[in-house]
């Protein structure tokens with residue numbers, strides 16, 4: 025069994041499959057090991073890992089209505105993005121899985137997925153008391169007072185509903201160490217004789233009949249699976265690998281001079297993400313230091329009371345994110361914090377293509393942020409900026425605020441807030457959907473509900489690229505559940 029990508033889902037698949045001593049598992053990971061590396065393991069260090077050697081760091085193409093300066097961080101280390109993310113860990117609402125079934129993913133309903141949630145090996149707990157910052161606690165109280173939303177001690181205690189509270193986080197509060205997919209699924213099993221982990225080994229071509237071609241510091245090698253290949257390189261690198269292998273939209277491949285092995289129009293299409301904007305405040309006093317990872321609480325609201333799921337989400341960051349506001353000339357405060365409205369179920373859909381046939385070229389990511397014809401995504405951000413101002417005007421949060429830096433009190437109209445919100449928007453780093461799972465007779469389907477790649481019975485995909493629709497919450501738990509289910513499906517043969 026050959027698994028490409030030792031990331032969030034790949035670590036789960038490798039761990040579960042290698043529990044069977046009769047299976048030989050080779051895990052190919054492009055980045056280094058995280059074992060013993062405190063830079064990776066200490067959850068709160070996550071921000072220092074972005075745009076370093078641990079990050080593939082993908083730019084995006086010019087956006088007609090969004091921020092073209094957004095960079096997409098993707099971890100280059102064992103454990104993948106679960107080794108450099110914030111480990112916010114929500115079980116998605118039941119209706120998210122209903123959407124998946126409606127989109128053709130038969131067998132992926134909430135009830136059918138619950139066993140995988142229950143067996144997750146990562147340690148998830150609400151932000152610990154000792155990590156709770158008074159600023160963040162006052163934010164939670166103000167959300168409740170201003171908007172009447174419930175306060176959740178543990179968002180995962182029951183089926184997901186809107187509200188505010190400290191987040192459930194995958195970490196070990198007593199040490200501050202992340203409970204990444206690598207820590208939870210691989211570290212305990214590194215001694216298994218049937219599990220080979222090849223780090224610093226990058227796959228760039230797959231021939232399902234001959235093997236996967238990888239590059240390490242000794243050069244190129246072909247690695248052949250007796251049974252199956254499982255692609256777990258993530259929502260950017262899995263479609264990239266397929267396209268480099270001649271599996272994708274034939275016209276695009278021909279234009280780049282890549283021999284077409286299989287015309288599969290869905291590869292790289294349906295690029296989804298959670299865009300988020302920012303309202304930035306200067307603090308009236310220094311912010312106390314305690315925190316799990318500086319984004320410990322948030323708010324989910326339903327603007328549509330008839331809806332069953334939240335349609336607007338916010339993180340509270342207790343540190344100032346000024347990279348996009350500074351570019352527009354806004355002040356950078358010594359002490360600042362912000363709320364980030366984001367679009368839980370965005371309607372804008374983008375596309376990933378190759379820049380050329382050279383495997384080393386970074387792919388072209390066109391998210392087409394805020395281009396949905398009805399303007400739903402843009403409206404969500406505008407509503408979010410307004411709601412954030414309501415929370416900011418409410419005690420006990422209000423007295424933490426010296427002034428609103430951005431968008432600033434001069435911007436009020438929908439047009440002004442939309443232009444600002446789109447100019448400074450960032451990403452919550454949730455690309456998904458580029459190898460969509462669906463019904464076998466749907467021309468946009470890349471993998472069937474058994475995760476098999478169309479046309480190739482010995483190749484499966486298990487990572488965020490298979491999302492049929494975006495999860496309303498941060499997606500990592502759904503990715504881990506995909507890994508668990510993939511191992512089950514493969515185990516059944």
Ligand SMILES: Cc1cc2nc3c(=O)[nH]c(=O)nc-3n(C[C@H](O)[C@H](O)[C@H](O)COP(=O)(O)OP(=O)(O)OC[C@H]3O[C@@H](n4cnc5c(N)ncnc54)[C@H](O)[C@@H]3O)c2cc1C
Pocket residue numbers: 028029030031032033034052053054055097098099100101102103104105106108109110111112113114225226227228256257258259261262265452453454455486487488489497498499500501503
């Ligand atoms: C900064 C940041 C913060 C985030 N915070 C959260 C959060 O708090 N909560 C949440 O739910 N989600 C969060 N996310 C999103 C979440 O982490 C990802 O959606 C999820 O981890 C993706 O898992 P994956 O298995 O699809 O891909 P990844 O975890 O990215 O795994 C892909 C793996 O494949 C390897 N790889 C890639 N290409 C190749 C190749 N060609 N050959 C060999 N190996 C290869 C990579 O090195 C990587 O290890 C965050 C993401 C980022 C970047």
